[in-house]
Amino acid sequence: MKLLVTGGAGFIGSNFVRYWLRDHPSDRIVNIDKLTYAGNRQNLEGVSPGHELVCEDIAEANLEEQMEGVEAVFHFAAESHVDRSIDSADVFVRTNVLGTQRLLEAARRRRIARFVLISTDEVYGALGDSGDFTEDAPFRPNSPYAATKAAADLLARSYFKTYQFPVIVTRACNNYGPYQHPEKMIPLMTTNALNGLPLPVYGEGAQVREWIHVEDHCRALEAVLRRGRPGEVYNLGSGYRSTNLELVQMILRLLDKPASLIRFVADRPGHDFRYALDSAKAHRELGWEPQIALEAGLEQTLRWYRDNHEWVRSARGDSYQQYYSQMYENREGYRQNL
Numbered sequence: 001m002k003l004l005v006t007g008g009a010g011f012i013g014s015n016f017v018r019y020w021l022r023d024h025p026s027d028r029i030v031n032i033d034k035l036t037y038a039g040n041r042q043n044l045e046g047v048s049p050g051h052e053l054v055c056e057d058i059a060e061a062n063l064e065e066q067m068e069g070v071e072a073v074f075h076f077a078a079e080s081h082v083d084r085s086i087d088s089a090d091v092f093v094r095t096n097v098l099g100t101q102r103l104l105e106a107a108r109r110r111r112i113a114r115f116v117l118i119s120t121d122e123v124y125g126a127l128g129d130s131g132d133f134t135e136d137a138p139f140r141p142n143s144p145y146a147a148t149k150a151a152a153d154l155l156a157r158s159y160f161k162t163y164q165f166p167v168i169v170t171r172a173c174n175n176y177g178p179y180q181h182p183e184k185m186i187p188l189m190t191t192n193a194l195n196g197l198p199l200p201v202y203g204e205g206a207q208v209r210e211w212i213h214v215e216d217h218c219r220a221l222e223a224v225l226r227r228g229r230p231g232e233v234y235n236l237g238s239g240y241r242s243t244n245l246e247l248v249q250m251i252l253r254l255l256d257k258p259a260s261l262i263r264f265v266a267d268r269p270g271h272d273f274r275y276a277l278d279s280a281k282a283h284r285e286l287g288w289e290p291q292i293a294l295e296a297g298l299e300q301t302l303r304w305y306r307d308n309h310e311w312v313r314s315a316r317g318d319s320y321q322q323y324y325s326q327m328y329e330n331r332e333g334y335r336q337n338l
Ligand SMILES: NC(=O)c1ccc[n+]([C@@H]2O[C@H](COP(=O)([O-])OP(=O)(O)OC[C@H]3O[C@@H](n4cnc5c(N)ncnc54)[C@H](O)[C@@H]3O)[C@@H](O)[C@H]2O)c1
Pocket: 006, 007, 008, 009, 010, 011, 012, 013, 032, 033, 034, 035, 036, 037, 038, 039, 040, 056, 057, 058, 059, 075, 076, 077, 078, 079, 080, 081, 095, 099, 118, 119, 120, 121, 149, 171, 172, 173, 174, 175, 176, 180, 181
């Protein structure tokens, strides 16, 4: 089979490329990735010859040409960092909305048999103390990132309703695992802890997130391709939920580092309080269940960041340092006890 993957040099996309070619070594994957700050060629080192990286922008590339002979598209490419979208939303609209529409249109013209859009639980907005989001919960995105993902998600719906184009949407909870950019919470906390640096926790760390190991997410995406129904949406959650503070404490415990590294810093504006997914539909219709428990998956992930010095060193290079210092070092609470 020949697949087209977008954003396959990023975190989830590169794990998916590795996952797919490991289990289907004779398949071919065309991977369109602009290699933004979040895309990294090193994420694809050692990947088999069945993979071809095309460095292009989905908002500009000749996508129909890239779809020659392709049977299925997995669309991961996005600007994905909420904090960056709060700073400047323009590129989020361009990539996440325009890029998705261009890809859907090219795939429709090419009559691609399946199009899987990787959406997010953030389209639903935030929950209070109780309840889970089902697939028919209303959209209430709160950040510019989430709003652009909601627009992409609705474009996918419209392509199914209007053109009967066979698109399937997945909405996953927070992912963790190897090859995640160190701006994101788990690699940021892990690499800071390994270097004895402060761990900036927003507010009181009371926000609740559901965490899925990226390998479980990749397995779910394969099940979506094989057994998902066109026009449907599937929540992909793990059931493992924790507050941000509990998660940071777990990281410190697993790395045997002191809790004194934690700094409570000024909260993110409009920070969603709680996300929780009802994933019963995916279990029932896809025959998929997550297999990796949070603590075991986290332990394996921390080991990966500890053992891959060269990857961490280059991912935490100059542009990361600049971002980090602008984002955290002058934030209220960061310099306490330093
Ligand atoms: N990480 C999570 O916890 C999570 C959870 C649910 C859904 N998602 C969704 O999964 C997808 C992948 O997330 P991720 O965490 O791997 O993101 P990431 O930021 O690590 O990777 C995004 C990739 O897209 C590429 N890209 C960005 N703009 C592009 C453009 N215009 N053209 C081509 N390539 C472009 C980047 O270079 C990068 O390789 C996103 O759509 C995201 O919204 C992520």
